[in-house]
Amino acid sequence: MNFRALVSLRSLVLAARRAGRTRTVVARGSDELAKKLIRNVKRIGGN
Amino acid sequence: MSFELLVNQAQRRLAADRLTVVAGGLELNGSVWENTWIDPVTNTLMLRPRPLDTEWYTTAIGDYAKLGLADFAVGPEWEERLDQHWAGPWLAARDAASNPAALSNVSFPKNMGLSFSWFSYGAGDTFLQYQLGWNDVASDGAGVALHIWSDGRVEVFRNGEFVDEGKISGAKSREVRRLQVFEVMVIPMRGRELLVVSQSGDGFSIVFGDIDPDDPDPEITPEGKIWFQGVSGATQAQIAPLRFAPSGFATSLKSAFLEAPVLGESLVEFENALWLGGVQPYLIYGDPGYGAGDQSVEATLVEWDGVTAFVPDGIANEIRVRLDLSSTDSRFSPFVTGVQLGFGAMSDLTDGSAVSDGSEFVGRAVLSVPDRASGVALDVLVTDADGIDALSGGQLGRGSSQVRLVVDEQTVLEGIAGAMERIAEYDSVTEGKLEVRDRWGLLDGAVFADRVPLDGLSFSQAVRLLVEKSGIDGSRVRVSESGPTLPFAPGVMAGEWGLLIEAGDRVSDWLRRLFDTFATGWWYGFRPAADGSGEEFFAVPDSELSFESAGMLYRSVSEGVVYRNLRRATLEPVANEVRVTGEDPRTGRPMLSVRTDYEAQSVGALVAARSPGWSGSIKRFALVDRGLTKQAAVDASCEALFADLAKKRELVEFESEMLFHDGGGPIWRGDLVTLVGVGDVRIRSLGVDFRFEVEGGTYRRAIYCGELVV
Incomplete structure (x- = not known):
């Protein structure tokens, strides 16, 4: 029997390297919509 | 040194789940109501506007009064035509071609609605018919103004x-109506919206995006005078400040609890907005009129008759939510988009009369406390599965067993064991494997049976609501009050929420989501309390963890407790640019926030001048969460994520004996220890391997992994 994941230094380092760079929470709806929301341009004002 | 594995001890478990009642929008359109109205455009509940009463057409006094010529600064080109289409004065220009403007003599409070009716002359063509506005001069150059076209466009x-x-035409498209009366109500509402609705047709609501949804005193329409002008065609119009019934009530649709709340159960309290009276046994989502007078709303749980108060008795289960609205100034109404009430979860103790110690059957036990809230586990190798199963009265073989690990007189894990796995072994003895998890395991298995909006709750209340599903005593849930209030912004239609738990959602998923989005970098999870008082759930930001070292560890055994096998590693920053996106539920527009460490991204930085977190490239992290319904929440989330992800960390791992607070519980995640010669280390994860535990001789190997605090 060994320690489980994220107990040893080694597993913490590996997990940090594999850490995802995006986190999308879409309770209901599609991921496509979420991707559209990651934008470079902020649109402001009127129509 | 002692090691006990208690089985069948008294353990607190969830006995009755939380019952939540939610209603919003058209769900508040119950058949029992009086003097209230749900607008057809946004489904927002308000006091009933007077123009919807029959008396509006038959009388012209009190709340039904309309403005006469004397209320306007107008010349002889105007005349008053009494009771032209219905009761009250109609203001008309004598010369159909003159089209003069009328500006009121008196001033009105801000955010006051108007009733405006006019006779539409015309030959069926499309033209700008009237202008109507809130401004101290009769001009659309300032304040708020409507341009009303003959085809119903506004x-x-x-x-x-x-x-x-x-459009207010009532048709799917524009539709020119002529030789008939148009009636519209224009209502500033919900803090930043203007509702324009026509009695004969439909209407629309628009958002003034420049008003901060958090503005405590927004100005939708300005204080001051009002004006109107027939732009083309003959002028014959009636205008009045929009008035509402002084009080009224609405009820939600009939509903019933699947399990009746029992005698003595009481409603949980929520922190409401100040105008709603602060702490109340309900949470109302809405806005006052932001004008004059005091608006109020109260919620109660009633029986289906809409009147009799609902009293829990273990049998009664038929309910409605009743909302009583009132206003001391008839020109203003409260606006309600939704409401929630709830009976809290209840816990109880399991039978502890048959508690016994199964440690004699333990061959080896490994405790893992990983660097996250989930996954705390004790893996136990049992030397005689039948023996320990018999000791537990057969419970360990069936699963869901209460198991408590007590080491050196201190509770280390209040756990729940899954059904024991048996491994056929030699010498006719069957070995067994037990997996004991902390209460997070219960949260992983718990699902919601009700819709529960978390919008508008304080972060700590939302976390409590979720954690209590694990059955833990509410007084043992310790959540810092420094968290945010979860944002609430009304959607296009009333009754929409940004953070709505749906039936079937998993409790642990929601806990993770809340911490990931609203409390990045917080430490949380179940742990044995440092003072030795037993289990607790804790959730605190970095800054509120104790900065006092729980103990010193040395290199040499002659100095005291030693640390061995020291290893160190640097964790590069996960990101040097963080982007967070939320969504304004009313406008559907994304709201963004970005934080960038330009020094860390600088490609050309000289080696000697590079910052500690330098990577010479763009490492972007993006979070998208539609629960972020306000810009302030998006900004706060971005700020916290950046602080957590853009940080370079020095990790340290060491071995030692199992560590405890002085006279208290074991050292756990979040505790600080001092390694002499290294520095202070904030423990992030730990593991203890109990290999040999008998009176007078133990062999334990403990590893700790933590972050160097500088």
Whole structure:
């Protein structure tokens, strides 16, 4: 029997390297919509 | 040194789940109501506007009064035509071609709605018919103004600029109506919206995006005078400040609890907005009129008759939510988009009369406390599965067993064991494997049976609501109050929430989501309390963890407790640029926030001048969460994520004996220890391997992994 994941230094380092760079929470709806929301341009004002 | 594995001890478990009642929008359209109205455009509940009463057409006094010529600064080109279409004065220009403007003599409070009716002359063509506005001069160059076209189109201007348009024709498309009366109500509401609704047809609501949804005193329409002008065609119009019934009530649709709340159960309290009276046994989502007088709303749980108060008795289960609205100034109404009430979860103790110690059957036990809230586990190798199963009265073989690990007289894990796995072994003895998890395991298995909006709750209340599903005593849930209030912004239609738990959602998923989005970098999870008082759930930001070292560890055994096998590693920052995106549920527009460490991204930085977190490239992290319904929440989330992800960390791992607080519980995640010669280390994860535990001789190997605090 060994320690489980994220107990040893080694597993913490590996997990940090594999850490995802995006986190999308879409309770209901599609991921496509979420991707559209990651934008470079902020649109402001009127129509 | 002692090691006990208690089985069948008294353990607190969830006995009755939380019962939540939610209603919003058209769900508040119950058949029992009086003097209230749900607008057809946004489904927002308000006091009933007087123009919807029959008396509006038959009388012209009190709340049904309309403005006469004396209320306007107008010349002889105007005349008053009494009871022209219905009761009250109609203001008309004598010369159909003159089209003069009328500006009121008196001033009105801000955010006051108007009733405006006019006779539509015309030959069926499309033209700009009337202008109507809130401004101290009869001009659409300032304040708020409507341009009303003969085809039912209405354009809205604010401070001289076009904002948006809608239609009041009642038809799917534009429709010119002529030789008949048009009636519209224009209602500033919900803090930043203008509702334009026609009695004969439909309407629309537009948002003034420049008003901060958090503005405690927003100005939708300005204080001051009102004006109107027939732009083309003969002028014959009736205008009045929009008035509402002084009080009224609405009820939600009939509903019933699947399990009746029992005698003595009481409603949980929520922190409401100040105008709603602060702490109340309900949470109302809405806005006051932001004008004059005091608006109020109260919620109660009633029986289906809409009147009799609901009293829990273990049998009664038929309910409605009743909302009583009132206002001390008839020109203003409260606006309600939704409400929630709830009976709290209840816990109880399991039978502890048959508690026994199964440690004699333990061959080896490994405790893992990983660097996250989930996954705390004790893996136990049992030397005689039948023996320990018999000791537990057969419970360990069936699963869901209460198991408590007590080491050196201190509770280390209040756990729940899954059904024991048996491994056929030699010498006719069957070995067994037990997996004991902390209460997070219960949260992983718990699902919601009700819709529960978390919008508008304080972060700590939302976390409590979730954690209590694990059955833990509410007084043992310790959540810092420094968390945010979860944002609430009304959607296009009333009754929409940004953070709505749906039936079937998993409790642990929601806990993770809340911490990931609203409390990045917080430490949380179940742990044995440092003072030795037993289990607790804790959730605190970095800054509120104790900075006092729980103990010193040395290199040499002659100095005291030693640390061995020291290893160190650097964790590069996960990101040097963080982007967070939320969504304004009313406008559907994304709201963004970005934080960038430009020094860390600088490609050309000289080696000697590079910052500690330098990577010479763009490492972007993006979070998208539609629960972020306000810009302030998006900004706060971005700030916290950046602080957590853009940080370079020095990790340290060491071995030692199992560590405890002085006279208290074991050292756990979040505790600080001092390694002499290294520095202070904030423990992030730990593991203890109990290999040999008998009176007078133990062999334990403990590893700790933590972050160097500098």
